[in-house]
Protein backbone atom coordinates (compact mmCIF):
# COMPACT_ATOMS: atom_id res chain seq x y z
CA UNK A 438 0.00 0.00 0.00
CA UNK A 439 1.29 3.48 -0.85
CA UNK A 440 1.12 5.82 2.13
CA UNK A 441 1.21 9.52 1.22
CA UNK A 442 4.17 11.23 2.88
CA UNK A 443 2.07 14.28 3.75
CA UNK A 444 -1.56 14.44 4.82
CA UNK A 445 -3.80 16.18 2.30
CA UNK A 446 -4.52 19.82 3.13
CA UNK A 447 -7.86 19.33 4.83
CA UNK A 448 -6.39 16.66 7.12
CA UNK A 449 -3.62 18.76 8.59
CA UNK A 450 -3.37 18.11 12.32
CA UNK A 451 -2.41 20.29 15.25
CA UNK A 452 0.65 19.55 17.36
CA UNK A 453 2.34 21.26 20.31
CA UNK A 454 5.95 22.13 19.46
CA UNK A 455 8.50 24.38 21.17
CA UNK A 456 8.43 27.58 19.17
CA UNK A 457 11.42 29.87 19.82
CA UNK A 458 10.90 32.66 22.33
CA UNK A 459 13.83 35.06 21.97
CA UNK A 460 14.84 37.41 24.76
CA UNK A 461 15.90 40.66 23.12
CA UNK A 462 17.65 41.83 26.29
CA UNK A 463 20.31 39.16 25.77
CA UNK A 464 23.65 40.96 25.77
CA UNK A 465 25.68 38.67 23.51
CA UNK A 466 24.70 40.19 20.17
CA UNK A 467 26.25 37.52 17.90
CA UNK A 468 24.33 34.83 19.80
CA UNK A 469 21.10 36.83 19.56
CA UNK A 470 21.60 37.28 15.80
CA UNK A 471 22.16 33.53 15.35
CA UNK A 472 19.05 32.64 17.37
CA UNK A 473 16.93 34.94 15.22
CA UNK A 474 18.39 33.60 11.97
CA UNK A 475 17.83 29.99 13.06
CA UNK A 476 14.18 30.70 13.99
CA UNK A 477 13.59 32.41 10.63
CA UNK A 478 15.11 29.44 8.78
CA UNK A 479 13.37 26.70 10.75
CA UNK A 480 9.92 28.16 11.38
CA UNK A 481 9.80 31.58 9.69
CA UNK A 482 8.37 32.59 13.05
CA UNK A 483 9.36 33.40 16.64
CA UNK A 484 8.16 35.34 19.65
CA UNK A 485 10.15 38.09 21.34
CA UNK A 486 10.18 39.10 24.98
CA UNK A 487 11.85 42.10 26.64
CA UNK A 488 11.31 43.99 23.38
CA UNK A 489 11.48 47.42 25.01
CA UNK A 490 8.13 48.74 23.72
CA UNK A 491 6.34 50.39 26.60
CA UNK A 492 3.06 49.13 27.99
CA UNK A 493 1.73 52.69 27.67
CA UNK A 494 2.29 52.79 23.89
CA UNK A 495 0.66 49.38 23.48
CA UNK A 496 -2.34 49.97 25.71
CA UNK A 497 -3.19 53.32 24.08
CA UNK A 498 -3.59 51.75 20.66
CA UNK A 499 -5.30 48.69 22.12
CA UNK A 500 -7.89 50.96 23.75
CA UNK A 501 -8.50 52.71 20.44
CA UNK A 502 -9.18 49.31 18.87
CA UNK A 503 -11.55 48.30 21.68
CA UNK A 504 -13.42 51.61 21.46
CA UNK A 505 -13.85 51.26 17.72
CA UNK A 506 -15.01 47.63 17.69
CA UNK A 507 -17.49 48.25 20.51
CA UNK A 508 -19.40 50.74 18.32
CA UNK A 509 -22.61 49.80 16.52
CA UNK A 510 -22.32 48.13 13.09
CA UNK A 511 -23.70 51.28 11.52
CA UNK A 512 -21.07 53.52 13.15
CA UNK A 513 -18.28 51.17 12.09
CA UNK A 514 -19.49 51.10 8.48
CA UNK A 515 -18.59 54.80 8.29
CA UNK A 516 -14.96 53.68 8.10
CA UNK A 517 -15.64 51.13 5.34
CA UNK A 518 -15.80 49.41 2.96
CA UNK A 519 -12.15 48.30 2.80
CA UNK A 520 -10.58 49.50 -0.47
CA UNK A 521 -8.43 47.55 0.79
CA UNK A 522 -7.92 50.19 3.51
CA UNK A 523 -10.65 51.01 5.98
CA UNK A 524 -13.10 48.93 8.04
CA UNK A 525 -14.02 45.44 6.87
CA UNK A 526 -16.33 42.81 8.29
CA UNK A 527 -16.02 39.13 7.29
CA UNK A 528 -14.81 39.87 3.73
CA UNK A 529 -11.05 39.61 3.25
CA UNK A 530 -9.50 40.99 0.07
CA UNK A 531 -11.44 41.23 -3.18
CA UNK A 532 -11.69 37.62 -4.32
CA UNK A 533 -14.31 36.03 -2.12
CA UNK A 534 -12.31 35.14 1.02
CA UNK A 535 -14.27 35.29 4.24
CA UNK A 536 -13.49 34.91 7.92
CA UNK A 537 -15.14 35.30 11.30
CA UNK A 538 -13.65 38.68 12.05
CA UNK A 539 -13.86 42.40 11.58
CA UNK A 540 -10.86 44.64 11.08
CA UNK A 541 -9.36 48.01 10.32
CA UNK A 542 -6.61 48.08 7.70
CA UNK A 543 -4.51 51.26 7.43
CA UNK A 544 -1.56 52.50 5.42
CA UNK A 545 1.26 52.91 7.94
CA UNK A 546 2.00 56.54 7.20
CA UNK A 547 1.00 59.55 9.34
CA UNK A 548 -0.71 61.43 6.50
CA UNK A 549 -3.01 58.56 5.61
CA UNK A 550 -3.71 57.74 9.28
CA UNK A 551 -4.71 61.37 9.95
CA UNK A 552 -7.18 61.20 7.12
CA UNK A 553 -8.67 57.84 8.17
CA UNK A 554 -8.85 58.81 11.85
CA UNK A 555 -11.83 61.09 11.13
CA UNK A 556 -14.10 58.22 10.15
CA UNK A 557 -12.79 55.87 12.86
CA UNK A 558 -12.83 57.91 16.03
CA UNK A 559 -14.74 60.71 17.74
CA UNK A 560 -11.35 61.94 18.90
CA UNK A 561 -9.27 61.66 15.72
CA UNK A 562 -6.20 63.32 17.27
CA UNK A 563 -6.07 60.76 20.07
CA UNK A 564 -6.49 57.90 17.58
CA UNK A 565 -3.86 59.28 15.20
CA UNK A 566 -1.30 59.83 17.98
CA UNK A 567 -1.83 56.39 19.52
CA UNK A 568 -1.50 54.59 16.18
CA UNK A 569 1.45 56.65 14.93
CA UNK A 570 3.38 56.22 18.20
CA UNK A 571 2.79 52.47 18.11
CA UNK A 572 3.79 52.13 14.44
CA UNK A 573 6.96 54.12 15.07
CA UNK A 574 7.97 51.67 17.84
CA UNK A 575 7.15 48.45 15.99
CA UNK A 576 8.90 49.76 12.89
CA UNK A 577 12.05 50.26 15.00
CA UNK A 578 11.67 46.74 16.37
CA UNK A 579 11.29 45.35 12.83
CA UNK A 580 14.41 47.28 11.72
CA UNK A 581 16.44 45.87 14.63
CA UNK A 582 15.39 42.32 13.77
CA UNK A 583 16.20 42.82 10.08
CA UNK A 584 19.62 44.20 11.02
CA UNK A 585 20.32 41.19 13.23
CA UNK A 586 19.41 38.82 10.39
CA UNK A 587 21.79 40.73 8.07
CA UNK A 588 24.56 40.44 10.68
CA UNK A 589 23.96 36.72 11.11
CA UNK A 590 24.21 36.29 7.33
CA UNK A 591 27.57 38.17 7.37
CA UNK A 592 26.26 40.89 5.08
CA UNK A 593 28.62 43.90 5.08
CA UNK A 594 25.80 46.45 4.92
CA UNK A 595 23.75 45.51 7.97
CA UNK A 596 21.02 47.95 6.85
CA UNK A 597 20.47 46.08 3.59
CA UNK A 598 16.96 44.93 4.62
CA UNK A 599 16.01 47.55 7.21
CA UNK A 600 16.57 50.47 4.82
CA UNK A 601 13.74 49.09 2.65
CA UNK A 602 11.20 49.60 5.41
CA UNK A 603 12.75 52.74 6.92
CA UNK A 604 12.36 54.52 3.57
CA UNK A 605 9.77 57.32 3.78
CA UNK A 606 7.87 55.86 0.84
CA UNK A 607 7.71 52.34 2.28
CA UNK A 608 4.39 50.60 1.60
CA UNK A 609 3.97 49.17 5.12
CA UNK A 610 0.51 48.76 6.58
CA UNK A 611 -1.15 48.30 9.93
CA UNK A 612 -4.12 46.15 10.78
CA UNK A 613 -6.27 45.58 13.86
CA UNK A 614 -8.28 42.34 13.77
CA UNK A 615 -11.16 41.64 16.10
CA UNK A 616 -12.49 38.09 16.47
CA UNK A 617 -15.77 38.12 18.39
CA UNK A 618 -16.30 35.68 21.24
CA UNK A 619 -18.11 32.41 20.45
CA UNK A 620 -20.99 33.56 22.57
CA UNK A 621 -23.15 36.32 21.19
CA UNK A 622 -23.51 39.31 23.45
CA UNK A 623 -20.49 38.37 25.55
CA UNK A 624 -17.89 40.15 23.56
CA UNK A 625 -15.79 41.02 26.53
CA UNK A 626 -12.06 41.59 26.31
CA UNK A 627 -11.47 40.95 30.00
CA UNK A 628 -8.80 38.25 30.26
CA UNK A 629 -10.43 36.69 33.33
CA UNK A 630 -13.88 36.52 31.88
CA UNK A 631 -14.02 32.93 30.62
CA UNK A 632 -16.73 30.83 32.23
CA UNK A 633 -17.59 33.42 34.86
CA UNK A 634 -20.74 34.79 33.32
CA UNK A 635 -23.56 33.48 35.53
CA UNK A 636 -26.01 33.51 32.61
CA UNK A 637 -24.07 31.01 30.56
CA UNK A 638 -23.74 27.32 31.20
CA UNK A 639 -19.96 26.62 31.21
CA UNK A 640 -20.54 23.16 29.74
CA UNK A 641 -22.08 24.73 26.69
CA UNK A 642 -18.96 26.83 26.35
CA UNK A 643 -16.69 23.82 26.64
CA UNK A 644 -18.65 21.89 24.11
CA UNK A 645 -18.72 24.75 21.63
CA UNK A 646 -15.07 25.63 21.91
CA UNK A 647 -13.96 22.03 21.46
CA UNK A 648 -16.25 21.04 18.63
CA UNK A 649 -16.26 24.26 16.70
CA UNK A 650 -13.68 25.02 14.08
CA UNK A 651 -14.40 28.62 13.29
CA UNK A 652 -11.79 30.10 10.99
CA UNK A 653 -11.15 33.73 11.86
CA UNK A 654 -8.48 34.44 9.26
CA UNK A 655 -7.71 31.55 6.92
CA UNK A 656 -4.38 29.93 6.02
CA UNK A 657 -1.96 32.22 4.20
CA UNK A 658 1.51 33.71 4.18
CA UNK A 659 2.05 37.46 4.52
CA UNK A 660 3.32 38.99 1.26
CA UNK A 661 5.56 41.63 2.95
CA UNK A 662 9.08 41.40 4.42
CA UNK A 663 8.29 41.02 8.12
CA UNK A 664 5.15 41.08 10.26
CA UNK A 665 5.11 42.10 13.92
CA UNK A 666 1.96 40.90 15.73
CA UNK A 667 0.71 41.58 19.22
CA UNK A 668 -2.53 40.12 20.59
CA UNK A 669 -4.48 40.17 23.82
CA UNK A 670 -4.30 37.04 25.97
CA UNK A 671 -6.78 35.11 23.83
CA UNK A 672 -5.53 32.20 21.72
CA UNK A 673 -6.28 31.40 18.10
CA UNK A 674 -3.07 31.95 16.17
CA UNK A 675 -1.56 28.83 14.57
CA UNK A 676 1.46 28.42 12.33
CA UNK A 677 2.06 25.64 9.82
CA UNK A 678 5.24 23.64 10.46
CA UNK A 679 7.54 22.47 7.64
CA UNK A 680 6.03 18.99 8.05
CA UNK A 681 2.48 20.34 7.69
CA UNK A 682 1.25 20.38 11.30
CA UNK A 683 -0.71 23.28 12.72
CA UNK A 684 1.10 24.57 15.79
CA UNK A 685 -0.99 26.64 18.23
CA UNK A 686 0.88 29.70 19.49
CA UNK A 687 0.22 30.39 23.17
CA UNK A 688 -1.14 33.92 23.44
CA UNK A 689 0.92 36.33 25.51
CA UNK A 690 0.17 40.04 25.48
CA UNK A 691 3.70 40.80 26.75
CA UNK A 692 5.36 39.23 23.71
CA UNK A 693 5.40 40.09 20.04
CA UNK A 694 5.14 37.46 17.31
CA UNK A 695 7.45 37.89 14.33
CA UNK A 696 6.63 36.36 10.92
CA UNK A 697 8.88 36.08 7.88
CA UNK A 698 6.93 37.24 4.81
CA UNK A 699 7.16 36.24 1.14
CA UNK A 700 9.39 39.20 0.20
CA UNK A 701 11.95 38.19 2.86
CA UNK A 702 11.96 34.62 1.55
CA UNK A 703 12.68 35.98 -1.94
CA UNK A 704 15.38 38.41 -0.71
CA UNK A 705 17.16 35.48 0.98
CA UNK A 706 16.74 33.07 -1.96
CA UNK A 707 14.52 30.76 0.07
CA UNK A 708 16.91 30.51 3.02
CA UNK A 709 14.29 32.10 5.30
CA UNK A 710 10.82 30.55 5.30
CA UNK A 711 7.73 32.66 4.76
CA UNK A 712 5.49 31.04 7.35
CA UNK A 713 1.91 29.99 6.61
CA UNK A 714 -0.44 30.79 9.45
CA UNK A 715 -4.09 31.27 10.35
CA UNK A 716 -6.23 32.52 13.22
CA UNK A 717 -9.03 30.41 14.67
CA UNK A 718 -11.99 32.15 16.29
CA UNK A 719 -12.96 29.46 18.77
CA UNK A 720 -12.67 31.27 22.03
CA UNK A 721 -15.31 32.24 24.53
CA UNK A 722 -13.40 35.51 24.78
CA UNK A 723 -12.93 38.07 22.06
CA UNK A 724 -9.48 38.13 20.46
CA UNK A 725 -7.87 41.34 19.27
CA UNK A 726 -4.60 41.35 17.35
CA UNK A 727 -2.57 44.20 15.87
CA UNK A 728 -0.20 43.63 12.97
CA UNK A 729 2.44 45.84 11.45
CA UNK A 730 3.33 44.56 7.98
CA UNK A 731 6.77 45.91 7.07
CA UNK A 732 7.00 46.43 3.30
CA UNK A 733 9.42 48.22 0.95
CA UNK A 734 8.46 51.08 -1.41
CA UNK A 735 6.37 49.96 -4.41
CA UNK A 736 9.31 50.56 -6.77
CA UNK A 737 11.83 48.53 -4.70
CA UNK A 738 13.39 45.59 -6.50
CA UNK A 739 13.10 42.27 -4.67
CA UNK A 740 16.12 40.21 -5.74
CA UNK A 741 18.30 37.90 -3.62
CA UNK A 742 21.28 39.38 -1.80
CA UNK A 743 24.57 37.99 -3.23
CA UNK A 744 25.49 36.21 0.03
CA UNK A 745 22.73 33.63 -0.46
CA UNK A 746 23.34 32.82 -4.13
CA UNK A 747 25.94 30.33 -5.37
CA UNK A 748 26.40 27.72 -8.10
CA UNK A 749 24.89 25.17 -5.73
CA UNK A 750 22.11 27.58 -4.78
CA UNK A 751 21.07 29.43 -7.96
CA UNK A 752 18.38 32.13 -7.85
CA UNK A 753 15.01 30.50 -7.13
CA UNK A 754 12.93 33.55 -8.03
CA UNK A 755 13.14 36.07 -10.82
CA UNK A 756 13.59 39.68 -9.64
CA UNK A 757 10.36 41.62 -9.22
CA UNK A 758 9.25 44.94 -7.80
CA UNK A 759 7.22 45.05 -4.59
CA UNK A 760 4.48 46.83 -6.59
CA UNK A 761 4.32 43.92 -9.04
CA UNK A 762 4.16 41.39 -6.20
CA UNK A 763 1.44 43.29 -4.40
CA UNK A 764 -0.69 43.53 -7.53
CA UNK A 765 -0.33 39.76 -7.99
CA UNK A 766 -1.23 39.11 -4.33
CA UNK A 767 -4.41 41.17 -4.65
CA UNK A 768 -5.42 39.27 -7.81
CA UNK A 769 -5.27 35.95 -5.93
CA UNK A 770 -7.01 34.18 -3.04
CA UNK A 771 -5.76 34.34 0.54
CA UNK A 772 -4.44 30.75 0.59
CA UNK A 773 -2.66 30.89 -2.78
CA UNK A 774 1.09 30.20 -2.91
CA UNK A 775 1.78 33.43 -4.79
CA UNK A 776 5.58 33.28 -4.58
CA UNK A 777 5.49 30.12 -6.73
CA UNK A 778 4.44 32.31 -9.67
CA UNK A 779 7.81 34.07 -9.50
CA UNK A 780 10.12 31.05 -9.68
CA UNK A 781 12.75 30.91 -12.43
CA UNK A 782 11.48 28.67 -15.26
Ligand SMILES: C=C1C[C@]23C[C@@]1(O)CC[C@H]2[C@@]12CC[C@H](O)[C@@](C)(C(=O)O1)[C@H]2[C@@H]3C(=O)O
Nearest residue numbers: 521529530534659660766767768769770771
Ligand atom coordinates in the same frame (compact mmCIF):
# COMPACT_ATOMS: atom_id res chain seq x y z
C1 LIG B 1 -7.20 37.82 -0.05
C2 LIG B 1 -6.34 38.78 0.15
C3 LIG B 1 -6.33 39.64 1.38
C4 LIG B 1 -4.91 40.17 1.38
C5 LIG B 1 -4.73 40.44 -0.10
C6 LIG B 1 -5.17 39.12 -0.70
O1 LIG B 1 -5.54 39.20 -2.06
C7 LIG B 1 -4.03 38.10 -0.50
C8 LIG B 1 -3.13 38.50 0.69
C9 LIG B 1 -3.93 39.07 1.88
C10 LIG B 1 -3.03 39.74 2.91
C11 LIG B 1 -2.52 38.81 4.02
C12 LIG B 1 -1.60 39.62 4.95
C13 LIG B 1 -2.21 40.99 5.34
O2 LIG B 1 -3.25 40.77 6.29
C14 LIG B 1 -2.79 41.71 4.10
C15 LIG B 1 -3.20 43.14 4.44
C16 LIG B 1 -1.80 41.66 2.98
O3 LIG B 1 -0.99 42.50 2.67
O4 LIG B 1 -1.96 40.49 2.28
C17 LIG B 1 -3.88 40.85 3.50
C18 LIG B 1 -4.63 41.40 2.28
C19 LIG B 1 -5.90 42.14 2.72
O5 LIG B 1 -6.57 41.73 3.68
O6 LIG B 1 -6.24 43.14 2.06
Ligand SMILES: O=C(O)CCC(=O)C(=O)O
Nearest residue numbers: 612614654674716726728
Ligand atom coordinates in the same frame (compact mmCIF):
# COMPACT_ATOMS: atom_id res chain seq x y z
O1 LIG C 1 -5.12 38.02 13.76
C1 LIG C 1 -4.21 37.20 13.76
O2 LIG C 1 -3.86 36.62 14.77
C2 LIG C 1 -3.50 36.87 12.47
C3 LIG C 1 -3.99 37.71 11.33
C4 LIG C 1 -3.13 37.63 10.12
O3 LIG C 1 -2.39 36.71 9.93
C5 LIG C 1 -3.17 38.73 9.15
O4 LIG C 1 -3.98 39.68 9.35
O5 LIG C 1 -2.41 38.68 8.18
Ligand SMILES: [Fe+2]
Nearest residue numbers: 657658659714
Ligand atom coordinates in the same frame (compact mmCIF):
# COMPACT_ATOMS: atom_id res chain seq x y z
FE1 LIG D 1 -1.01 37.05 8.30
